[in-house]
Amino acid sequence: MSAKESNEPLETIELNNHRKITILGTAHVSQASADKVKELIATQAFDAVAVELCPSRYKAIIEPDQLAKMDLFQVIRQGQAYMVAASLALGAFQQRMAESMGIEPGAEMRTAIRDAQAASLPVILIDREIGVTLKRIYHNFPWWQRFGLFGGLLASIISRETPSTEEIERLKEGDVLESTFSQLAENQQDLYQPLIAERDQYMSARLLQEIAQGQHQHTLAIVGAGHMQGIGNLLRSPDPRSPNEVINELDVVPQRSRWIQYAPWVIVALILTGFFLGFQRGPEIGLAMVIDWVLINGGLSAMGALIALAHPLTIVTAFLAAPLTSLNPMVGAGMVAAAAEIYLRKPKVSDFMRLRHDTVRLSGWWQNRVTRTLLVFLLASFGSAIGTYVAGFRIFDRLSGN
Incomplete structure:
Protein backbone atom coordinates (compact mmCIF):
# COMPACT_ATOMS: atom_id res chain seq x y z
CA MET A 1 0.00 0.00 0.00
CA ASP A 251 -6.66 14.33 30.27
CA VAL A 252 -6.28 16.79 33.14
CA VAL A 253 -8.70 19.72 33.01
CA PRO A 254 -6.81 22.81 34.26
CA GLN A 255 -8.20 24.36 37.40
CA ARG A 256 -9.04 28.04 37.61
CA SER A 257 -6.51 30.13 39.50
CA ARG A 258 -7.41 31.01 43.07
CA TRP A 259 -7.94 34.70 42.39
CA ILE A 260 -10.56 33.87 39.77
CA GLN A 261 -12.36 31.59 42.22
CA TYR A 262 -12.41 34.28 44.90
CA ALA A 263 -13.14 37.22 42.58
CA PRO A 264 -16.99 36.84 42.65
CA TRP A 265 -17.00 36.85 46.45
CA VAL A 266 -14.74 39.92 46.53
CA ILE A 267 -17.12 41.73 44.16
CA VAL A 268 -20.12 40.78 46.34
CA ALA A 269 -18.28 42.06 49.42
CA LEU A 270 -17.52 45.36 47.68
CA ILE A 271 -21.15 45.79 46.55
CA LEU A 272 -22.52 45.06 50.03
CA THR A 273 -19.95 47.44 51.52
CA GLY A 274 -21.19 50.10 49.11
CA PHE A 275 -24.78 49.54 50.23
CA PHE A 276 -23.73 49.76 53.88
CA LEU A 277 -21.83 53.00 53.37
CA GLY A 278 -24.70 54.42 51.34
CA PHE A 279 -27.28 53.80 54.08
CA GLN A 280 -24.81 55.15 56.62
CA ARG A 281 -24.86 58.44 54.74
CA GLY A 282 -28.62 58.51 54.52
CA PRO A 283 -31.65 56.35 53.64
CA GLU A 284 -32.17 58.24 50.39
CA ILE A 285 -28.66 57.48 49.15
CA GLY A 286 -28.88 53.83 50.19
CA LEU A 287 -32.29 53.39 48.56
CA ALA A 288 -31.06 55.03 45.36
CA MET A 289 -28.18 52.53 45.27
CA VAL A 290 -30.56 49.59 45.69
CA ILE A 291 -32.77 50.91 42.88
CA ASP A 292 -29.73 51.36 40.64
CA TRP A 293 -28.64 47.79 41.41
CA VAL A 294 -32.05 46.29 40.65
CA LEU A 295 -32.74 48.27 37.48
CA ILE A 296 -29.28 47.92 35.94
CA ASN A 297 -28.54 44.32 36.89
CA GLY A 298 -32.06 43.05 36.38
CA GLY A 299 -32.60 45.14 33.26
CA LEU A 300 -29.49 43.88 31.44
CA SER A 301 -30.19 40.27 32.37
CA ALA A 302 -33.78 40.64 31.16
CA MET A 303 -32.48 42.22 27.97
CA GLY A 304 -30.31 39.15 27.41
CA ALA A 305 -33.34 36.90 27.84
CA LEU A 306 -35.31 39.14 25.49
CA ILE A 307 -32.61 38.88 22.81
CA ALA A 308 -32.87 35.10 23.18
CA LEU A 309 -36.64 35.44 22.53
CA ALA A 310 -37.44 33.90 25.89
CA HIS A 311 -41.00 33.52 27.17
CA PRO A 312 -42.30 36.81 28.66
CA LEU A 313 -42.42 35.26 32.12
CA THR A 314 -38.82 34.10 31.68
CA ILE A 315 -37.82 37.69 30.94
CA VAL A 316 -39.56 38.83 34.12
CA THR A 317 -37.85 36.02 36.02
CA ALA A 318 -34.45 37.14 34.74
CA PHE A 319 -35.19 40.71 35.84
CA LEU A 320 -36.20 39.62 39.35
CA ALA A 321 -33.51 36.97 39.78
CA ALA A 322 -30.42 38.84 38.57
CA PRO A 323 -30.17 41.41 41.41
CA LEU A 324 -30.41 38.59 43.96
CA THR A 325 -28.28 35.91 42.29
CA SER A 326 -25.51 38.42 41.60
CA LEU A 327 -25.08 38.62 45.36
CA ASN A 328 -24.72 34.82 45.55
CA PRO A 329 -21.97 33.46 43.25
CA MET A 330 -23.27 29.90 43.81
CA VAL A 331 -26.38 30.59 41.70
CA GLY A 332 -26.51 32.52 38.44
CA ALA A 333 -29.31 34.53 36.86
CA GLY A 334 -28.89 32.50 33.69
CA MET A 335 -29.56 29.27 35.52
CA VAL A 336 -32.77 30.61 37.06
CA ALA A 337 -33.93 32.07 33.75
CA ALA A 338 -33.15 28.83 31.88
CA ALA A 339 -35.06 26.80 34.49
CA ALA A 340 -38.07 29.08 33.98
CA GLU A 341 -37.80 28.73 30.20
CA ILE A 342 -37.67 24.93 30.46
CA TYR A 343 -40.73 24.95 32.70
CA LEU A 344 -42.68 27.31 30.46
CA ARG A 345 -41.53 25.87 27.12
CA LYS A 346 -40.39 22.33 27.79
CA PRO A 347 -38.32 21.11 24.83
CA LYS A 348 -39.95 18.28 22.89
CA VAL A 349 -38.26 15.15 21.62
CA SER A 350 -38.54 16.62 18.11
CA ASP A 351 -36.47 19.64 19.23
CA PHE A 352 -33.63 17.36 20.29
CA MET A 353 -33.89 15.32 17.11
CA ARG A 354 -33.67 18.46 14.95
CA LEU A 355 -30.67 19.94 16.76
CA ARG A 356 -28.06 19.13 14.11
CA HIS A 357 -30.29 20.49 11.36
CA ASP A 358 -31.48 23.60 13.19
CA THR A 359 -28.05 24.71 14.44
CA VAL A 360 -26.76 25.08 10.88
CA ARG A 361 -29.05 28.11 10.41
CA LEU A 362 -28.74 31.26 12.50
CA SER A 363 -32.53 31.43 12.92
CA GLY A 364 -32.59 27.79 13.98
CA TRP A 365 -30.83 28.61 17.26
CA TRP A 366 -33.82 30.76 18.22
CA GLN A 367 -36.51 28.45 16.80
CA ASN A 368 -35.37 25.23 18.46
CA ARG A 369 -36.42 25.09 22.12
CA VAL A 370 -33.20 23.38 23.20
CA THR A 371 -30.80 25.89 21.71
CA ARG A 372 -33.09 28.78 22.63
CA THR A 373 -32.88 27.66 26.27
CA LEU A 374 -29.09 27.57 25.98
CA LEU A 375 -29.21 31.09 24.54
CA VAL A 376 -31.42 32.22 27.43
CA PHE A 377 -28.86 30.86 29.87
CA LEU A 378 -25.87 32.37 28.07
CA LEU A 379 -27.35 35.80 27.32
CA ALA A 380 -29.12 36.27 30.68
CA SER A 381 -25.87 35.31 32.44
CA PHE A 382 -23.87 37.69 30.26
CA GLY A 383 -26.34 40.51 30.86
CA SER A 384 -26.24 39.98 34.61
CA ALA A 385 -22.42 39.89 34.60
CA ILE A 386 -22.25 43.21 32.75
CA GLY A 387 -24.96 44.59 35.02
CA THR A 388 -22.97 43.69 38.13
CA TYR A 389 -20.00 45.78 37.01
CA VAL A 390 -22.03 48.68 35.62
CA ALA A 391 -24.21 48.87 38.73
CA GLY A 392 -21.17 48.49 40.96
CA PHE A 393 -19.46 51.48 39.35
CA ARG A 394 -22.71 53.42 39.66
CA ILE A 395 -22.92 52.65 43.39
CA PHE A 396 -19.39 53.84 44.08
CA ASP A 397 -19.94 56.84 41.83
CA ARG A 398 -22.81 57.85 44.15
CA LEU A 399 -20.53 57.39 47.14
CA SER A 400 -17.80 59.53 45.68
CA GLY A 401 -20.27 62.21 44.59
CA ASN A 402 -22.01 62.59 47.91
Missing part, protein backbone atom coordinates in the same frame (compact mmCIF):
# COMPACT_ATOMS: atom_id res chain seq x y z
CA SER A 2 1.45 3.37 -0.96
CA ALA A 3 0.27 6.92 -1.17
CA LYS A 4 0.51 6.72 -4.95
CA GLU A 5 -2.52 4.50 -5.11
CA SER A 6 -4.74 7.27 -3.83
CA ASN A 7 -4.82 10.98 -3.28
CA GLU A 8 -5.41 10.22 0.41
CA PRO A 9 -2.07 10.27 2.31
CA LEU A 10 -1.10 6.84 3.60
CA GLU A 11 1.90 5.67 5.62
CA THR A 12 2.82 2.40 7.34
CA ILE A 13 5.06 2.51 10.42
CA GLU A 14 6.70 -0.60 11.89
CA LEU A 15 7.21 -0.46 15.64
CA ASN A 16 10.05 -2.02 17.63
CA ASN A 17 7.88 -5.00 18.54
CA HIS A 18 7.42 -5.74 14.82
CA ARG A 19 3.82 -4.65 14.93
CA LYS A 20 2.61 -2.19 12.32
CA ILE A 21 0.34 0.83 12.19
CA THR A 22 -0.93 2.15 8.87
CA ILE A 23 -2.06 5.77 9.14
CA LEU A 24 -4.63 7.05 6.67
CA GLY A 25 -4.95 10.82 6.52
CA THR A 26 -8.51 11.83 5.69
CA ALA A 27 -10.64 14.89 5.18
CA HIS A 28 -13.76 14.81 7.35
CA VAL A 29 -15.91 16.11 4.52
CA SER A 30 -14.46 14.08 1.68
CA GLN A 31 -16.25 11.26 -0.11
CA ALA A 32 -12.86 10.14 -1.45
CA SER A 33 -11.70 9.60 2.13
CA ALA A 34 -14.75 7.47 2.91
CA ASP A 35 -14.16 5.42 -0.24
CA LYS A 36 -10.50 4.87 0.68
CA VAL A 37 -11.48 3.69 4.17
CA LYS A 38 -13.84 1.13 2.67
CA GLU A 39 -11.16 -0.02 0.22
CA LEU A 40 -8.52 -0.53 2.91
CA ILE A 41 -10.74 -2.43 5.34
CA ALA A 42 -11.89 -4.66 2.49
CA THR A 43 -8.28 -5.82 1.92
CA GLN A 44 -8.46 -7.76 5.21
CA ALA A 45 -4.89 -6.69 5.92
CA PHE A 46 -5.71 -5.29 9.36
CA ASP A 47 -6.81 -6.80 12.66
CA ALA A 48 -7.97 -3.53 14.29
CA VAL A 49 -9.27 -0.14 13.18
CA ALA A 50 -8.48 3.02 15.16
CA VAL A 51 -10.49 6.19 14.56
CA GLU A 52 -10.03 9.84 15.47
CA LEU A 53 -13.06 9.87 17.75
CA CYS A 54 -13.58 10.30 21.47
CA PRO A 55 -16.27 8.30 23.33
CA SER A 56 -18.86 11.08 23.17
CA ARG A 57 -18.38 11.69 19.43
CA TYR A 58 -18.45 7.95 18.78
CA LYS A 59 -21.69 7.66 20.70
CA ALA A 60 -23.17 10.50 18.67
CA ILE A 61 -22.44 8.53 15.50
CA ILE A 62 -23.77 5.14 16.61
CA GLU A 63 -26.69 6.63 18.58
CA PRO A 64 -27.81 9.66 16.55
CA ASP A 65 -30.86 10.06 18.77
CA GLN A 66 -28.86 10.31 22.00
CA LEU A 67 -29.41 14.07 22.17
CA ALA A 68 -33.08 13.33 22.81
CA LYS A 69 -32.01 11.77 26.11
CA MET A 70 -30.14 14.84 27.30
CA ASP A 71 -31.37 16.37 30.57
CA LEU A 72 -31.10 20.02 29.62
CA PHE A 73 -31.55 21.37 33.14
CA GLN A 74 -28.81 19.08 34.49
CA VAL A 75 -26.50 20.23 31.70
CA ILE A 76 -27.06 23.85 32.77
CA ARG A 77 -26.92 23.15 36.50
CA GLN A 78 -23.63 21.28 36.17
CA GLY A 79 -22.01 24.14 34.27
CA GLN A 80 -21.83 22.27 30.96
CA ALA A 81 -23.98 24.67 28.93
CA TYR A 82 -20.99 26.47 27.42
CA MET A 83 -19.40 23.20 26.29
CA VAL A 84 -22.67 21.87 24.85
CA ALA A 85 -23.25 25.11 22.95
CA ALA A 86 -19.69 25.08 21.59
CA SER A 87 -20.00 21.41 20.57
CA LEU A 88 -23.26 22.10 18.75
CA ALA A 89 -21.67 25.08 17.03
CA LEU A 90 -18.70 22.99 15.91
CA GLY A 91 -21.06 20.35 14.56
CA ALA A 92 -22.97 23.06 12.72
CA PHE A 93 -19.77 24.30 11.11
CA GLN A 94 -18.90 20.83 9.86
CA GLN A 95 -22.46 20.26 8.64
CA ARG A 96 -22.44 23.56 6.75
CA MET A 97 -19.13 22.69 5.08
CA ALA A 98 -20.29 19.19 4.19
CA GLU A 99 -23.55 20.44 2.69
CA SER A 100 -21.60 22.85 0.50
CA MET A 101 -19.72 19.82 -0.88
CA GLY A 102 -22.79 17.60 -1.14
CA ILE A 103 -21.76 14.83 1.29
CA GLU A 104 -22.51 13.62 4.79
CA PRO A 105 -20.17 15.07 7.46
CA GLY A 106 -17.92 12.49 9.07
CA ALA A 107 -18.68 9.95 6.33
CA GLU A 108 -15.23 8.34 6.59
CA MET A 109 -15.66 7.69 10.33
CA ARG A 110 -19.12 6.20 9.82
CA THR A 111 -17.73 4.00 7.06
CA ALA A 112 -14.84 2.89 9.27
CA ILE A 113 -17.13 1.93 12.15
CA ARG A 114 -19.67 0.18 9.97
CA ASP A 115 -17.17 -1.79 7.86
CA ALA A 116 -14.94 -2.68 10.81
CA GLN A 117 -17.89 -4.07 12.73
CA ALA A 118 -19.05 -5.98 9.64
CA ALA A 119 -15.56 -7.52 9.39
CA SER A 120 -15.56 -8.32 13.15
CA LEU A 121 -12.62 -5.97 13.74
CA PRO A 122 -12.29 -4.05 17.03
CA VAL A 123 -12.89 -0.29 16.75
CA ILE A 124 -10.41 1.70 18.86
CA LEU A 125 -11.25 5.25 19.93
CA ILE A 126 -8.02 7.24 20.14
CA ASP A 127 -8.99 10.93 20.37
CA ARG A 128 -9.31 12.92 23.59
CA GLU A 129 -12.77 13.89 24.79
CA ILE A 130 -13.86 17.02 22.94
CA GLY A 131 -14.98 18.65 26.20
CA VAL A 132 -11.47 18.31 27.67
CA THR A 133 -9.93 19.76 24.51
CA LEU A 134 -12.29 22.74 24.52
CA LYS A 135 -11.60 23.40 28.20
CA ARG A 136 -7.85 23.24 27.66
CA ILE A 137 -8.17 25.65 24.72
CA TYR A 138 -10.19 27.98 26.94
CA HIS A 139 -7.61 27.76 29.73
CA ASN A 140 -4.71 28.42 27.35
CA PHE A 141 -6.06 31.82 26.33
CA PRO A 142 -5.71 34.90 28.56
CA TRP A 143 -9.03 35.75 30.18
CA TRP A 144 -9.44 38.96 28.17
CA GLN A 145 -9.29 37.00 24.89
CA ARG A 146 -11.73 34.23 25.82
CA PHE A 147 -14.98 36.07 25.15
CA GLY A 148 -13.69 37.18 21.77
CA LEU A 149 -12.53 33.68 20.86
CA PHE A 150 -15.76 31.87 21.66
CA GLY A 151 -17.95 34.75 20.59
CA GLY A 152 -16.21 34.73 17.24
CA LEU A 153 -16.49 30.95 17.10
CA LEU A 154 -20.25 30.98 17.55
CA ALA A 155 -20.72 33.92 15.18
CA SER A 156 -18.67 32.37 12.37
CA ILE A 157 -20.11 28.89 12.70
CA ILE A 158 -23.77 29.86 12.55
CA SER A 159 -23.15 32.34 9.79
CA ARG A 160 -25.48 32.00 6.81
CA GLU A 161 -22.72 32.92 4.41
CA THR A 162 -21.56 30.33 1.88
CA PRO A 163 -18.21 28.82 2.96
CA SER A 164 -15.28 30.40 1.16
CA THR A 165 -12.86 28.43 -0.99
CA GLU A 166 -10.18 28.97 1.69
CA GLU A 167 -12.43 27.52 4.41
CA ILE A 168 -13.20 24.44 2.35
CA GLU A 169 -9.55 23.89 1.41
CA ARG A 170 -8.54 24.25 5.06
CA LEU A 171 -11.12 21.69 6.10
CA LYS A 172 -9.78 19.29 3.48
CA GLU A 173 -6.63 19.19 5.58
CA GLY A 174 -8.70 17.03 7.84
CA ASP A 175 -9.37 18.63 11.22
CA VAL A 176 -12.67 20.38 11.83
CA LEU A 177 -11.54 21.90 15.13
CA GLU A 178 -8.40 23.36 13.62
CA SER A 179 -10.32 24.63 10.59
CA THR A 180 -12.79 26.44 12.83
CA PHE A 181 -10.52 27.99 15.41
CA SER A 182 -7.68 28.89 13.05
CA GLN A 183 -9.81 31.67 11.56
CA LEU A 184 -10.15 33.23 15.00
CA ALA A 185 -6.60 32.87 16.24
CA GLU A 186 -4.18 32.63 13.33
CA ASN A 187 -0.62 31.59 14.19
CA GLN A 188 -1.28 31.47 17.93
CA GLN A 189 0.71 28.93 19.88
CA ASP A 190 -1.91 29.13 22.63
CA LEU A 191 -4.34 27.54 20.19
CA TYR A 192 -2.02 25.11 18.43
CA GLN A 193 -0.80 23.39 21.59
CA PRO A 194 -4.11 22.03 23.00
CA LEU A 195 -5.81 21.73 19.62
CA ILE A 196 -3.20 19.96 17.51
CA ALA A 197 0.05 19.12 19.32
CA GLU A 198 -1.60 17.67 22.44
CA ARG A 199 -4.04 15.61 20.41
CA ASP A 200 -1.17 14.26 18.28
CA GLN A 201 0.48 13.16 21.53
CA TYR A 202 -2.76 11.76 22.89
CA MET A 203 -3.65 9.74 19.79
CA SER A 204 -0.15 8.32 19.36
CA ALA A 205 -0.12 7.31 23.05
CA ARG A 206 -3.56 5.69 22.70
CA LEU A 207 -2.32 3.67 19.70
CA LEU A 208 0.74 2.48 21.62
CA GLN A 209 -1.40 1.73 24.68
CA GLU A 210 -3.82 -0.41 22.68
CA ILE A 211 -1.04 -2.30 20.91
CA ALA A 212 0.69 -2.99 24.24
CA GLN A 213 -2.54 -4.25 25.80
CA GLY A 214 -3.90 -6.16 22.82
CA GLN A 215 -2.67 -8.60 20.22
CA HIS A 216 -3.09 -6.36 17.20
CA GLN A 217 -0.38 -7.05 14.65
CA HIS A 218 -1.46 -4.48 12.08
CA THR A 219 -3.70 -1.56 13.00
CA LEU A 220 -5.35 0.83 10.55
CA ALA A 221 -5.50 4.33 12.10
CA ILE A 222 -7.90 6.77 10.44
CA VAL A 223 -7.12 10.36 11.40
CA GLY A 224 -7.47 13.83 9.93
CA ALA A 225 -4.74 14.62 7.45
CA GLY A 226 -3.63 17.52 9.64
CA HIS A 227 -2.62 15.04 12.38
CA MET A 228 -0.86 12.50 10.20
CA GLN A 229 2.66 13.92 10.32
CA GLY A 230 2.60 14.65 14.05
CA ILE A 231 1.31 11.19 14.99
CA GLY A 232 3.77 9.52 12.62
CA ASN A 233 6.74 11.36 14.14
CA LEU A 234 5.65 10.44 17.66
CA LEU A 235 5.22 6.77 16.76
CA ARG A 236 8.70 6.67 15.25
CA SER A 237 10.20 8.48 18.25
CA PRO A 238 7.89 7.70 21.20
CA ASP A 239 7.73 9.74 24.39
CA PRO A 240 10.09 8.21 27.01
CA ARG A 241 7.18 8.12 29.42
CA SER A 242 4.66 5.31 29.31
CA PRO A 243 1.52 5.83 27.19
CA ASN A 244 -0.57 5.79 30.37
CA GLU A 245 1.43 8.67 31.85
CA VAL A 246 1.06 10.75 28.69
CA ILE A 247 -2.68 10.12 28.50
CA ASN A 248 -3.27 10.89 32.18
CA GLU A 249 -1.40 14.18 31.89
CA LEU A 250 -3.28 15.27 28.77
